[in-house]
Every structure is written in structure tokens, then in C-alpha cells.
Amino acid sequence: MKKIYIVAILMIVAAIALLTTAADDMSTYATFSQATRSGDRVKIAGQLSKDKEMYYNPAEDPNYFSFYIKDTEGEERKVVLLSEKPQDFELSEQIVLTGQMKDEAFVATDMLMKCPSKYKDEEVYIKNEGK
Amino acid sequence: MQDIQYIGEHLLPGQVGQAAIVASFVASLFAGISYFFATQRRDTEEYETWRGMGRWGFLVHGLSIFTIIGVMFYLMVNQYYEYQYVQAHVSEDLPFKYIFSAFWEGQEGSFLLWMFWHVILGLVLMATARQWEAPTLSILSLIQLFIGSMILGIYVGFGDEPSRLGSNPLMLLRDVMDAPIFAKADYAAQLTGSGLNPLLQNYWMTIHPPTLFLGFASTSIPFCYAIAALWTKEHKAWLQPTLRWALFSGGILGIGILMGGAWAYEALSFGGYWAWDPVENMSLVPWLILVAGIHTNLIARSTGHSVRSTYIYYLLTFLFIVYSTFLTRSGVLGDTSVHAFTEMGLEWQLVAFIVFFLGLSGAMMALRFKGIPSPQKEEDTASKEFWMFIGTLVLLFSALIITASTSLPVYNKIVQFFDPAFEGRVITDPEPHYNKYQLWIAIFIGVLSGIAQYLRYRETNFKKYASKFGLHTGIALAATAVLTYIATLWIEAKAWQYLVLLFFGIFTIATNVDYLLTFIRGNLKLAGSAFSHIGFGIMVVGILASGLNKRIISNNPFVMDGLIEGATSEELRRNILLFKDSPLIMPPYEVTYIADTVDTFTRTFTVNYKRRDKEGNVVEEFNLHPNVLYDKSFTKIAASNPSTKRYWNRDIFTHIASLPQVEIDMEYRRQREDSLNYQVLNAPIGQSVSLVDTVPLKEVDTFVVKTYRATVEHINRTPTHPDYQPEEGDIAIGATIQVERDDEEGVFTVNPVLVLRGQLLYSYPEQINALNAKVRLNEGVFDAVFSPETDLDYRSFTFRQGDKIEYNGYQIQFAGFNRKPEHPNYVPREEDVAVSAMISVQAPDGNSYLAQPVYLIRGNRPFNLKDEIPEKGLHFRFTGIDPTSETVELQIAQASKTTQAIPIELATNSLRSDYIVLEAIEFPGINLFWFGATLMMLGMFVSMGRRIGKSV
Incomplete structure (x- = not known):
């Protein structure tokens, strides 16, 4: 089985080499201040500021949706998502954005929303006509 | 309680x-x-x-x-x-x-x-x-x-x-x-x-989960056999029955995964069939290891080598199924996956599930490892088993690197357990990350599944065989080179790595077609592996074609370039605004949003695609019907379902990305309607009236003055409106109104309608999108148009047919009877005896009119229905017939005033809402992906079918 072992060892070497390059693809969740400093493309996790303006007017630009989130350090910034406003956006609790800082706003190309699960929903659904 | x-x-x-x-x-x-x-x-x-x-x-x-x-x-x-x-x-x-x-x-x-x-x-x-x-x-x-x-x-x-x-x-x-x-x-x-969840109200949700779970469940059988064989030390006898089950499992699990992709592509608005989402990855990983196991199982049956690896692969397959269950159901993927379940307190049970079976597998392997037979002599480098085994290592390798990246959240959790200050790591852009590694895996698999087919098990004398091997490999390489060149004319490879992949994808097809024809001579019973490998090659070509050459048709031409490093403008701006009935050129198509219809909660849009040649003739035309599903309260869109035009060589995919807010939320629409600032204008028929509107400019402290002009052309007593469904007893008035604005070219004609039904008024306004204005009729229109009957001073006249009289300067002639009278307010009944008088009127101004009042007997009682000439305020009643003298009695009155000015209402802040936000993508060669992937699974069933007949 010697040759097989050689191949296996080669693969392990390749795997280690790949993993070192893969480190470049990874990052920690950034904060707005880090994103501003580095200027890199990063992922930011934050809470939607529900009291701030959410702006989407497709008649003006169907690929421009802006809102505000608070990052993990509590810093609140404007976010521009270059896409339509997703459904149920107002309900989202946690938002993960991929993008970079551009002037004062964080320009995101990708967004993942975490919505409250209905399993956790404490509300009991009562028939409307029953009231 | x-x-x-x-x-x-x-x-x-x-x-x-x-x-x-x-x-x-x-x-x-x-x-x-x-x-x-x-x-x-x-x-x-x-x-x-x-x-x-x-x-x-x-x-x-x-x-x-x-x-x-x-x-x-x-x-x-x-x-x-x-x-x-x-x-x-x-x-x-x-x-x-x-x-x-x-x-x-x-x-x-x-x-x-x-x-x-x-x-x-x-x-x-x-x-x-x-x-x-x-x-x-x-x-x-x-x-x-x-x-x-x-x-x-x-x-x-x-x-x-x-x-x-x-x-x-x-x-x-x-x-x-x-x-x-x-x-x-x-x-x-x-x-x-x-x-x-409305997103799941789809037939794919009916067939995808049971297939996928049958796939999951079926991986348990090779696992059970592996443990059973280790347990009973039957290291040889288990290979045959297990192979059938593994092939079955590979086929079903593969189809289950594919159905997930088909669902995402066809019914959800993901715009693709694979996104390297953790949930997708963790269903692929066990499949990859299972396929590796099938290959070592074949080696083991033919040569006695690789029994240990077969054990390990089958054990790992099931363990990865359990691990994938843990990942998708424990909530650990919450931040990274769009479709993982949320946590519900089963995490530790799921961990126990993995730990137990991992421990069992590990212990059994450790106990029995020495006793598992393996030939003394190692595989010859020119033998089939050697290269097949390398291939299985490549598959395992692929599975492990996918698992490593997907498990990042688990790694984070574990490290954070020991070091709470640790910040979790995350892959910034998953798709390129996975693609760049799996690309090379696919290339290796392409090479190996090509040449290994030409090699023989237990090769002892390659020198004798080398010329045949060389000949076939040479022919295959030549054929591949030609086919790859042809393929590049159709799909653009974009980078040399993709070109290499394309080459070896085609190489697999060429070698396996050759194998099918010359080695097994078309014997379909033996063709399972050839089918699967050809399927793999076709799938690779399909992925390259549809993935690399995917083109967003709805690319907004007014893009801001260079906004984001590394991302092209095409990727950034996927959506385009499409106004109803105004075609937009999205090369090569001319796209028009034509219509939309609502059926309970579903609103279906018709989007027309046209392609023209240089002379402007339509050479291709089709309609797509994407729809949106409203939630029960009509206040949001619960799901948006795409629609796809399928050609044999490409798909055109279309989905509604968004709608105007007033079309999404009916509650908002009502508020919006209430907030409209209608101003009343009294417009005498045929005369222009004007309205001056001041519009505050956003962010600047100035106003713009806009002048609107409206002219009521005429009044219609039997009006039509797209939303108005006439009912018996309705009193309806419509007006044809022309509206223009000083800063906007063109005159816009609208036909608002107002209906009195019982005690209730129903208004049917009309929107002028180009002016952001809305026009409706004021309820005063009834007073303006109708004269109360009590104000009329009727005079009786007796006519013989053909008689003519003069009344207030009008020449009035009774022209004859109409025995099938038509009257807006008259609905005939069988018992009725009804007739109308045809009265022709010559006005002093030279115009002539016709009035037809109706006289009828219903249930032995006489009735009459009046008719009028609104322009002149003339009213006619047909009140009696005298058969003996052949005369009729008509009553005629003229209202003291003719129609007054018509009160109309104009709102100048009504934003247009006749548009959709559309995403349209062209996927070339996507059918190659579906066909190839399906063929790959079918190949496994063919192989399984051949082995089922044989005794255990």
C-alpha cells in the first residue's frame, strides 16, 4: 500500500495548503468602526433600528434600499442594500450583511435575516369571528 | 387552571x-x-x-x-x-x-x-x-x-x-x-x-422531503451491514448485498438533493439551483462519501483490496447524515444558512446521537481492524483499482473540505466555550470559496473517471495492454479537444481553470461513450457506471454553461460603476423597473409588463418577451407568468414565485422582486388613498377649467407651481370602468374628462365613474400615471345631471303615428312603435307586454335626437319608463295607448335648466403604481445540468438492478 500512502500524504499536504489559503476567505464579524478603518469587504452582524427610516422607492431606483442597524458595539450606521427590500424585513431580529464602507454608509450586496421563529411565538391565535 | x-x-x-x-x-x-x-x-x-x-x-x-x-x-x-x-x-x-x-x-x-x-x-x-x-x-x-x-x-x-x-x-x-x-x-x-409557510405551499414540498428522507434513511442500511459484518467477522460476505443497497441509496439520495435544487430554481426566487448553503452542503457530503464507498466496494468485490476503506466509507456516510441532522436541526447554523431549523432544545440529544454512533463505529473498527483481510501485494499502479481508490480519496477529500468550511459555526461554538472572548469566524463570500476548491476536485474526478474505465482490475501485464490503453486514451483526448473547442464557441470559459474543467468534463463523456461502445459493446446491463460517468461529465458542462454564462437580463443600464470592489455592476443591479404597457429593451429582448390578474390571494403577472431581427420583425415571442402570493390580510407578500421559459439550450427566468408599496399592502393603500388631497373643480361641459398646484421641493425651500387643465367632454349614463360591475338598480354616471399639465406633454383622457347603489355611493376614480394625478367624480354630479321629477312640468300630447308637433321650439315626431324596447332600466320578463315609442326630435340648433320611452303592462298593471335627452333637458313619458283610435299619449317636459357644471375632483399627489420590479436571468445550458445529474443517478439504479437478480 506504499503508493497509496504517498498519495494520501500528498493529499494531506494539499489540504493543509488549501486551509492556509482558505484563511483569507474568512474573517470575524466586523463592526462599523473596523470596516471604516480597513475599507475591506466584510460581514457585519447587527440589530435593525426599527425607529429609523427605511427607504425603498422602486420608482426611483429598484436596487436601492436603505435602513439603519446597530452593530455589536452599539454603533448605528446607515446601510445601503443594492437590492430590493425583502419581505418581512421589519420583523427581522438579527441581520448579517456582506459589503464594505463607502463614505458614511455601509454598502451591502448580500443580506441574511434571522426572523423570529414561530416556535417561540407566545401568541395564541384566536379566530377573528370568535371575538 | x-x-x-x-x-x-x-x-x-x-x-x-x-x-x-x-x-x-x-x-x-x-x-x-x-x-x-x-x-x-x-x-x-x-x-x-x-x-x-x-x-x-x-x-x-x-x-x-x-x-x-x-x-x-x-x-x-x-x-x-x-x-x-x-x-x-x-x-x-x-x-x-x-x-x-x-x-x-x-x-x-x-x-x-x-x-x-x-x-x-x-x-x-x-x-x-x-x-x-x-x-x-x-x-x-x-x-x-x-x-x-x-x-x-x-x-x-x-x-x-x-x-x-x-x-x-x-x-x-x-x-x-x-x-x-x-x-x-x-x-x-x-x-x-x-x-x-406560503413558501412551502408548493408541490416540490410534497415530493422533495420524502425522497430526501428516503435517501437519508437508506444510508443507514450500508451502515447496518458494515457494523453487522464487523460484528460477525463476515468481512467478505457483506460486500455483495451492501453494494445493492449503497447503489440504491446513492441514487435516491442524489435525486432527493437534486429535487431540492430543482425546487430552489423553479419555485423559489433564489435564482439558481445550488448556493453552497450549509444545509445543501451537508446533504451533499454524505452522498460524496457514499459514492466513494460504492467504488471501494466494487474494488473489494473484484480484487479483495480496500475492504477496510469500504467499511470506513459506509460508516462515515451514516455518521455524516447524523452530523448533518445535528447541524440543520440544532440551530447552530442560524447565522449562516437561510433554511436551517431553529433550535428547540434537542441539541444535546443530537450530540449524543452522533457521539454514540461515532463511538460504536470507532470501537468496532478498532476491535476488528487487524482481522480484516487485505492482500499482501499492493495494487499495481496500472490497475483499475489503484486509480479508482485514488478517486475515492479525492471524493473523501472534497467531502472533508466542504465539511470543514460548513462546520465553522460549530468550531466557533466550541472555541467560545473555552474562550468566551473569541470572536467567531465566518466565510465572507461562501460561493467563490467553495467553487474554487471543488473546481479542482471536479477536474480530478473527470480525469480519473475517464482513464480508469480503460484500465483493468488486477493488472499484471500492463506492457501488453499499454498500446490498447494508449490508443483509446489518444482517441478520447483528440475527440475531447475538438468538442471542447466547439463548446467554447457556445459558452465562454472566462478563466483557464474553467477551461481545464470543461476539457476534463468532456473527456469523461468521450471516454465513457467509448467504453460503452467498444468495451461493453452497448450491453445496457453493464452500462450503469458508464451512464453515471457520462452523466457526471454532462453535469459539469451544464454547471459551467449555466453558472459561468448566467446573464442577468434585467440589468439596470443606469448603473453606478466601481461602487464595490470585485463585484461587477451586473451582479449588483439585478432588478429593473417595468411600467405597465411600456416596453423596455433588455438585450436581446424587448420586455413588456402587459397585465395582472388576482385570484383569491395570488396575483399573476403577464410579462411579454419579444426578440426582433434587424428589420424589426418579431422572431421570437413568449409570455411569462410570475406570481406573488399575498398573505391573508393582504398586507404583505408571502411568496413570490418565478416563471421560466424553457428552451432545450437555455432558460429565461423571471421573478417579481418587488411591487409598489400600495400594491403590496392594501392597508397602506387605503391610508394612501385617504391622504390624497382632492380638489373640486366645477367644469361646464366642453369648457376647460384649471387648477394651480404648488409642489414643495424636497430638501430645498422652494415650490414649483404646476397648472392642470381639465375639460369634461361628455357625460355617460351607461358608463363602463374596469372595476365596475353593473347591478340592477344602479344609478351610474361616468364622465369623459381630458386632463393636461403645463409641464408635461400630451392630453390624457380618463373616464371616472360614480355609482349610487341603494343608499351607498361607489366611486371609481382613474389614475393618470404620467401626471401622478387621480381624477374622480364629486357626488354633486347627480344633482348636476339629474333633474328631480317633481321640478318637471309635464304636458300631455296625443299622437297618431307620423304626427309632428312643436314644443318649445323643438320639432317632435312620433315615428312609430318598437315592440322590442331597449331601455337602460328595463329588464324584460316573460309576462310583460312592452312597447316603446320612437320619438325623433329636431332641435332649433339643427341637431336631431331620438328618445324611446317605454310603456308596459306587467301583472295587469301599466307602467312607464321615461327617457330623456340630457343635452337639452327634454324628458319623455309614454303613458297610454288607445287601440280604438290608434293614438298614443306622450308626456313631454323640459327642465328649466340644462346640465350645470360637472363637479369633478382632482388629486395631484397620487403616485403611480402601475409597475413591477423585475428580475430576469438567462441560464444557458441548464438542461445539461439536470440531464447529466439525473443520468448519474439513473446509472446507479441500472447498476443496482443488475445486482438485484443475483443471489446473495
Whole structure:
């Protein structure tokens, strides 16, 4: 089985080499201040500021949706998502954005929303006509 | 609360189901133990007894599972909302066809689906596995025991907070949550269901989960065989029966995964079939390892090599299924996946599931490793088995790097457990990350599955064979070069790595077609592997074509370039605004949003695509029908379903990305309508009136003055409006109004309608989109148009046919009778005797008119229906006929005033809403992907079919 072992060892070497390059693809969740400093493309996790303006007017630009989130350090910034406003956006609790800082706003190309699960929903659904 | 005697609850089926849950759990334990002793004492006379007990145990277990499922369906079909699972997944308006989808929407239902398939497969084993029955079913029962614990829902431990084992699908809502409503004894009748997520109300949700779970369940069988063989030291005999099961499993699991992709592509708006989402990855990983196992299994059967690897691969396959269950169901993927379940307290049970079977597998392998036979002589480098084995290592390697990246959240959790300050790491852009590694895997697989087909098992004398091998490889390479060149004319490779992949994808096709024709001479029974490998090659070409050359047609031409480093503008701006009836050029198409129709909660749009040649002739035209599904309250869009035009060589995919807010939320629309600032204008017919509107400019402290002009052209007593459905007794008035604005070119004609139905007024306004204006009629229009009957001073005249009189300067002639009278307010009945008088009127100004008042006898009583000439205010009644003298009596009156000015209302802040936000993507060659991938799975079934006939 010697040759097989050689191949296996080669693969392990390749795997280690790949993993070192893969480190470049990874990052920690950034904060707005880090994103501003580095200027890199990063992922930011934050809470939607529900009291701030959410702006989407497709008649003006169907690929421009802006809102505000608070990052993990509590810093609140404007976010521009270059896409339509997703459904149920107002309900989202946690938002993960991929993008970079551009002037004062964080320009995101990708967004993942975490919505409250209905399993956790404490509300009991009562028939409307029953009231 | 305990004292309340609840009424209207259906507790019996729940109790039956609870009993079945406990019975299934206990019976699987019993079956597992019995089969364990049957295996341990397989050479003694006790064997039969133990096996018999095992069978009974497993049958009772199976029956209990069917009972639980049956009870749950019973509760769901009857909508007994006092049960938490029913309340969470069913609703009154859920179509019956989605009851299955609702069943496996929740975690508990999908666990039951998994167990259901295990029972079915276990029964097949019981009937066919002979000496393997006892050990395999012992292991399978053990697996069932673990999955069964997930739905047990009993509390173990002591103290104030005993931990709960499993989540019971038959819990009553009042036991799960605390709410004031449970203080009422008859609360059950007042509950309603929350229903199935509209995104899941799709036929794919009916067929994808059962197929995928059959795939999951079927991986347990090679696992059971592997443990059984290690246990009984039958290291050779297990290879044959296991191979069939592994091929079956590979095919089904593969199809299950593909269906997920097809669902995402066809029914969801993801705009693709694979996104490297963790949930997708973790269903692919076991499949890859299983395929590796199938290959070493083949080697082991033909040469005796690789038995150990076969064990390891089959054990790993199942372990990765369990690991994937853990990842998708524990909530650990919450931040990184769009479709993982949320946590529900099963994490530690799932960890125990993995740890137990990992421990079992590891221990069995360690105990038996030395005893597993393996030939002294190593594989020859020119032998088929050598290169096949390398191939399986490549597959394993692929699986492990996908797992490593996907497990990042698990790694984060573990490190954070020891070091809470650790910041979790995350892959910034997953798709390129996975693609760049899997690209090379696919290239290796392409090379290996090409040349390995030409090699022979247990090669002893390659020198003799080398020329044949060289010849075929040479021909295949030449054919591949030509085909690759042709392919590049059609699809752009974009980077040299992709060109290499394209080359070796085609190389696999060429070599395997050659193998099919010249080595096995078209013998279809042996063609399974060739089919699968050809399928793989075609799939690779399809992925390159549809992925690399995917083109966003709805690319906004007005892009801001260079906004984001690394991302092209095409990727950034996927959506385009499409106004109704105004075509937009999205090369090569001219796209027009033509129409939309609403049917209950679904609104379907018609989008027309046209392609023209240089002369402007239409050479291609089709309509697509994407739709959106509103939620029950019409305040949001619950799902947006794409529509795809399929050609053999490309797809055009279209989906509604967004709509104007007033079209999404009817509540908002009402508010918006109420906030419109209508101004009344009194417009005499034919005269222009004007309105000056001041518009504040955003952010600047100035105003713009805009002047609107409106002219009422004429009044219509029988008006039509797209939204107005006439009913008997309606009094309806419409006006044709021309509106223009000084800063906007063109005159816009609108026809608003106002209807008086009983005591209620219904207004049908009209929107002028180009002016952002809305026009409606003021209710004063009735006074302006109609003269009250009491104000009229009728005079009687007697006419003979043809008589002419003069009245207030008008020449009035009775021209004759019409025995089939038509009158806006007259609906004929059979019993009626009705006739109208045809009266021609010559006005002093030279115009002539016709009036037709109606005289009728209904039920022996005479009636008359008046007619009028509104422009002149002339009113006519037909009040009697004298048959003897052949005369008629007509009453004529003229209103003191003619029609006054018409009060109309104009709102200048009504934003246009006749548009859709559209995403359109062209996927070239996507059918190659579907065809290739399906062929790959079919190849496995062909191989399995060949092996089923053979004896064990």
C-alpha cells in the first residue's frame, strides 16, 4: 500500500495548503468602526433600528434600499442594500450583511435575516369571528 | 387552571398517539436487544427464538410508528387546533393537497418521516436479508431508538427543572404555553391555525422531503451491514448485498438533493439551483462519501483490496447524515444558512446521537481492524483499482473540505466555550470559496473517471495492454479537444481553470461513450457506471454553461460603476423597473409588463418577451407568468414565485422582486388613498377649467407651481370602468374628462365613474400615471345631471303615428312603435307586454335626437319608463295607448335648466403604481445540468438492478 500512502500524504499536504489559503476567505464579524478603518469587504452582524427610516422607492431606483442597524458595539450606521427590500424585513431580529464602507454608509450586496421563529411565538391565535 | 373542565377538546386520538410513541420507543429497544442476542447466539438453537422476538418487536415498533403518523394526520385533517403541532402547521384555508407538506414542515414530522422510511427498509431487510437480518435490524432498531427519543417528550431527572427528552408532536397547546385564553373551558373552539409557510405551499414540498428522507434513511442500511459484518467477522460476505443497497441509496439520495435544487430554481426566487448553503452542503457530503464507498466496494468485490476503506466509507456516510441532522436541526447554523431549523432544545440529544454512533463505529473498527483481510501485494499502479481508490480519496477529500468550511459555526461554538472572548469566524463570500476548491476536485474526478474505465482490475501485464490503453486514451483526448473547442464557441470559459474543467468534463463523456461502445459493446446491463460517468461529465458542462454564462437580463443600464470592489455592476443591479404597457429593451429582448390578474390571494403577472431581427420583425415571442402570493390580510407578500421559459439550450427566468408599496399592502393603500388631497373643480361641459398646484421641493425651500387643465367632454349614463360591475338598480354616471399639465406633454383622457347603489355611493376614480394625478367624480354630479321629477312640468300630447308637433321650439315626431324596447332600466320578463315609442326630435340648433320611452303592462298593471335627452333637458313619458283610435299619449317636459357644471375632483399627489420590479436571468445550458445529474443517478439504479437478480 506504499503508493497509496504517498498519495494520501500528498493529499494531506494539499489540504493543509488549501486551509492556509482558505484563511483569507474568512474573517470575524466586523463592526462599523473596523470596516471604516480597513475599507475591506466584510460581514457585519447587527440589530435593525426599527425607529429609523427605511427607504425603498422602486420608482426611483429598484436596487436601492436603505435602513439603519446597530452593530455589536452599539454603533448605528446607515446601510445601503443594492437590492430590493425583502419581505418581512421589519420583523427581522438579527441581520448579517456582506459589503464594505463607502463614505458614511455601509454598502451591502448580500443580506441574511434571522426572523423570529414561530416556535417561540407566545401568541395564541384566536379566530377573528370568535371575538 | 387544573380545575377547569375543558370542553370541545379531542383528547382520545392524542392519548392513542402518546401510547404509540411510548410503544414505538420501547418496542425498538426490545427489537434491538432481541436481535442482539439472536446475532450473538446465531449458531445455537436459541437463534430462532431470539429472532422471532426481534421480529415481533420490530413489527410492533413499525405499527406504532404508523399509528403515530396516522393519528397526526387525523388531527391535522380535522384541524384539532388544541394540539400544538396542528395549530402550528395547519389552517382552515390550507388546501388538502398540502397536508403532507404541513406534516413534515416541523422537526417532529420530519423525524417521523425518517423513521417511517427506516421501518419500510427494515421490513425489506426482514424479508430478504437472511443471515444478515438479525445483526442489521439490531443496529437499525438502535438507530430508531435514538430518533424515537427526539419525539418522546418525557421529562427525566429531578428537581425544579427536569430536562426534557425530545419534543412530542402530540402536545396540547395549553400544555406548551400559558395564555389567558386557556382560562376558558371552551377555548378549543376559538383557536385557529397559523398554517403552512406560503413558501412551502408548493408541490416540490410534497415530493422533495420524502425522497430526501428516503435517501437519508437508506444510508443507514450500508451502515447496518458494515457494523453487522464487523460484528460477525463476515468481512467478505457483506460486500455483495451492501453494494445493492449503497447503489440504491446513492441514487435516491442524489435525486432527493437534486429535487431540492430543482425546487430552489423553479419555485423559489433564489435564482439558481445550488448556493453552497450549509444545509445543501451537508446533504451533499454524505452522498460524496457514499459514492466513494460504492467504488471501494466494487474494488473489494473484484480484487479483495480496500475492504477496510469500504467499511470506513459506509460508516462515515451514516455518521455524516447524523452530523448533518445535528447541524440543520440544532440551530447552530442560524447565522449562516437561510433554511436551517431553529433550535428547540434537542441539541444535546443530537450530540449524543452522533457521539454514540461515532463511538460504536470507532470501537468496532478498532476491535476488528487487524482481522480484516487485505492482500499482501499492493495494487499495481496500472490497475483499475489503484486509480479508482485514488478517486475515492479525492471524493473523501472534497467531502472533508466542504465539511470543514460548513462546520465553522460549530468550531466557533466550541472555541467560545473555552474562550468566551473569541470572536467567531465566518466565510465572507461562501460561493467563490467553495467553487474554487471543488473546481479542482471536479477536474480530478473527470480525469480519473475517464482513464480508469480503460484500465483493468488486477493488472499484471500492463506492457501488453499499454498500446490498447494508449490508443483509446489518444482517441478520447483528440475527440475531447475538438468538442471542447466547439463548446467554447457556445459558452465562454472566462478563466483557464474553467477551461481545464470543461476539457476534463468532456473527456469523461468521450471516454465513457467509448467504453460503452467498444468495451461493453452497448450491453445496457453493464452500462450503469458508464451512464453515471457520462452523466457526471454532462453535469459539469451544464454547471459551467449555466453558472459561468448566467446573464442577468434585467440589468439596470443606469448603473453606478466601481461602487464595490470585485463585484461587477451586473451582479449588483439585478432588478429593473417595468411600467405597465411600456416596453423596455433588455438585450436581446424587448420586455413588456402587459397585465395582472388576482385570484383569491395570488396575483399573476403577464410579462411579454419579444426578440426582433434587424428589420424589426418579431422572431421570437413568449409570455411569462410570475406570481406573488399575498398573505391573508393582504398586507404583505408571502411568496413570490418565478416563471421560466424553457428552451432545450437555455432558460429565461423571471421573478417579481418587488411591487409598489400600495400594491403590496392594501392597508397602506387605503391610508394612501385617504391622504390624497382632492380638489373640486366645477367644469361646464366642453369648457376647460384649471387648477394651480404648488409642489414643495424636497430638501430645498422652494415650490414649483404646476397648472392642470381639465375639460369634461361628455357625460355617460351607461358608463363602463374596469372595476365596475353593473347591478340592477344602479344609478351610474361616468364622465369623459381630458386632463393636461403645463409641464408635461400630451392630453390624457380618463373616464371616472360614480355609482349610487341603494343608499351607498361607489366611486371609481382613474389614475393618470404620467401626471401622478387621480381624477374622480364629486357626488354633486347627480344633482348636476339629474333633474328631480317633481321640478318637471309635464304636458300631455296625443299622437297618431307620423304626427309632428312643436314644443318649445323643438320639432317632435312620433315615428312609430318598437315592440322590442331597449331601455337602460328595463329588464324584460316573460309576462310583460312592452312597447316603446320612437320619438325623433329636431332641435332649433339643427341637431336631431331620438328618445324611446317605454310603456308596459306587467301583472295587469301599466307602467312607464321615461327617457330623456340630457343635452337639452327634454324628458319623455309614454303613458297610454288607445287601440280604438290608434293614438298614443306622450308626456313631454323640459327642465328649466340644462346640465350645470360637472363637479369633478382632482388629486395631484397620487403616485403611480402601475409597475413591477423585475428580475430576469438567462441560464444557458441548464438542461445539461439536470440531464447529466439525473443520468448519474439513473446509472446507479441500472447498476443496482443488475445486482438485484443475483443471489446473495
